[in-house]
Amino acid sequence: MGQLFCNVSGGTGFVITSSKGLNCEYSPANGAPRQHYIGTINSFGLQLGTQGPGQLTWDVASAGGAVGPGSLAGSFKGASASASVGAGIGTNALFGGLDGGLTLQPLSVQTETGVNVAAGVTNMTLDYAP
Template sequence: MYRWLGTAAGALGLLVGSLVCGAPAHAQGGAQVGTLTCNVASGWGFVFGSSRALRCTFAGSGRTEQYAGTIQRFGVDIGFTRAGVLIWAVLAPTSNLAPGALAGNFVGATGSATVGVGAGANVLVGGSNRTISLQPVSFEGSTGLNVAAGIGAINLRYVPQGHRGH
């Protein structure tokens, strides 16, 4: 069974790697405008995917913004993973991002393997006209037993300052 998982994860990794290479060139460049730090809820992966809640803080241009949302993996995702933290560098074509500019969908390829304390990489593209890139800075500090590879997606909702307790 483990040999099958390794083969499936490897094949899926090649497939999703080719998808990331096809991302628009304008989404892959730009200046770093800040960082996005997300606390990821614990959860189970169920053979063909998982979905976990996120609470994120964007810090850049002298301000912070709060976001809530979900992270999803579509592909091989088996096992339980405890809560973790993901940190991305936020790249954009301009340093003047409007409040809430990170709200929306981000997609890309993911790869992760966890046995005990693990590390995973997630490169995602999205935002306005797919011009914002989220490049991994710090990896999942999760613990548990999990193997995941596939297409990743994040959906972020902007949480205005007056609504943060909701």
């Protein structure tokens, strides 16, 4: 259906939880106008270390067809794990959205700087920002 590109703020992880801001752009595969979203990604579980800003990219799949403006707004949940020393790559697989029928499949992409170890459940919330 398209791809979601997000810039992630840096931060320091704690033993229980961490939260990072997101600034995202959804690019539909059908050439429709891009959509802007802002939000947060929260990790719960083991969080140790300091992490610089990074980028996340997902392929967006919808059980209901086209993804119109604002369709990615809502909550997504999934499991995640990543580790980095210097530059690293991690993955996130998330499910949800406004109607619960969206899947965000990881493409690449968690470029990180710093030292961080994270494992646990991730919750991401997106708000449509036209």
